[in-house]
Amino acid sequence: MILVVCLNPALDVTHYVSAVDWAGVNRPTAVHTRPGGKGLNVARTLHALGADVLLMGLAGGDTGRAVEAALRQAGVPSALIPISGLTRHTFTVVDDAGTTASFNEAGPEVTAHEFDSLRMAYLEALATTDAVVLSGSLPPGLPVTTYAALIQAAAAAGVPVLLDSNGAALLQGVSAGPAIVKPNLDELAGATGKILSASGTVCAAGTVCAAHTVDRAAVREAATELRAAGADAVVASLGPAGLLAVTAEGCWHAWPSAVAAGNATGAGDAVAAALVHGLVARRPWDERLRHAVALGAAAVAAPVAGEFRRESYLDGLRPVAVRLEEVR
Numbered sequence: 001m002i003l004v005v006c007l008n009p010a011l012d013v014t015h016y017v018s019a020v021d022w023a024g025v026n027r028p029t030a031v032h033t034r035p036g037g038k039g040l041n042v043a044r045t046l047h048a049l050g051a052d053v054l055l056m057g058l059a060g061g062d063t064g065r066a067v068e069a070a071l072r073q074a075g076v077p078s079a080l081i082p083i084s085g086l087t088r089h090t091f092t093v094v095d096d097a098g099t100t101a102s103f104n105e106a107g108p109e110v111t112a113h114e115f116d117s118l119r120m121a122y123l124e125a126l127a128t129t130d131a132v133v134l135s136g137s138l139p140p141g142l143p144v145t146t147y148a149a150l151i152q153a154a155a156a157a158g159v160p161v162l163l164d165s166n167g168a169a170l171l172q173g174v175s176a177g178p179a180i181v182k183p184n185l186d187e188l189a190g191a192t193g194k195i196l197s198a199s200g201t202v203c204a205a206g207t208v209c210a211a212h213t214v215d216r217a218a219v220r221e222a223a224t225e226l227r228a229a230g231a232d233a234v235v236a237s238l239g240p241a242g243l244l245a246v247t248a249e250g251c252w253h254a255w256p257s258a259v260a261a262g263n264a265t266g267a268g269d270a271v272a273a274a275l276v277h278g279l280v281a282r283r284p285w286d287e288r289l290r291h292a293v294a295l296g297a298a299a300v301a302a303p304v305a306g307e308f309r310r311e312s313y314l315d316g317l318r319p320v321a322v323r324l325e326e327v328r
């Protein structure tokens with residue numbers, strides 16, 4: 001079983017309008033409400049892949065109940081610990097030009113007692129868990145060492161952890177020795193203080209391309225630094241330029257055959273799901289990365305975060321390029 005921990009789930013509300021009038025009344029042409037938060041996207045994706053998954057998290061109030069009900073309807077097994085605060089909303093407005101503005105609440109204040117209930121359930125679940133995913137932001141009230149403590153508990157039970165977070169929670173978590181850490185470029189730059197973009201860089205396809213302005217040498221250096229800080233493997237996601245992974249075997253680059261058009265929000269969650277799926281299936285690194293790149297691209301092509309079309313994922317597997325650029 002893969003245990004996905006989502007400490008700060010959300011009820012995502014999206015309003016579609018033709019154009020936003022910031023000084024007047026806006027009447028959305030469509031309103032979509034669905035459960036969100038990075039861990040939820042990972043759990044939904046794993047469930048769609050056919051994995052045995054349990055989503056564990058904290059939920060409170062009407063929004064918490066709505067998240068729970070939506071998960072039940074989607075058939076994703078969940079164990080949500082009740083809290084007194086309200087599960088947050090995230091609010092997104094999309095206009096006809098595709099311009100998107102997001103308003104993400106910080107989330108409810110979680111008490112030490114509430115977190116302790118989750119910790120007890122987590123420790124119990126570890127006995128039947130093959131891998132843990134810790135994903136997303138921490139709600140207010142929880143210390144930045146929260147993920148590190150959960151990683152240490154998993155390590156004591158012999159369970160590998162994939163960590164996808166940012167800032168101090170990411171750095172503290174890395175020091176606790178997760179099996180895989182998956183920062184995107186901003187998260188990696190924030191964690192290491194390195195500049196990772198270089199305009200005009202030759203892109204994966206061998207041409208200079210505005211979308212692929214990633215300085216891969218700098219990314220490799222930053223990922224190597226995070227690995228030295230404690231992670232067994234660092235998989236940096238580079239947007240359309242794919243993945244750069246620093247593992248015990250060396251440094252890998254994997255990239256999609258074409259840049260997909262669509263909604264890139266949640267592509268990183270699809271990558272996290274594929275990586276943990278590959279870890280549990282004991283796939284070698286080149287195959288894990290191939291699946292992760294194909295699933296990331298399929299997630300971009302699907303309109304809603306946390307979803308993908310199976311054919312688009314499977315058809316995209318073979319054309320993914322995977323290269324071991326530096327052997328350790």
Ligand SMILES: Nc1ncnc2c1ncn2[C@@H]1O[C@H](COP(=O)(O)OP(=O)(O)OP(=O)(O)O)[C@@H](O)[C@H]1O
Pocket residue numbers: 183184185236237238239240241242243256258259260261264265266267268269270271292293296297300
């Ligand atoms: N336009 C695209 N076309 C093809 N593949 C893409 C595209 N954008 C992203 N990907 C794939 O998805 C992966 C994850 O994307 P990205 O680096 O944007 O993650 P992220 O910033 O963590 O996303 P999020 O946090 O919103 O889930 C990339 O490494 C790449 O393999």
Ligand SMILES: [Mg+2]
Pocket residue numbers: 164184268269
């Ligand atoms: Mg991400």
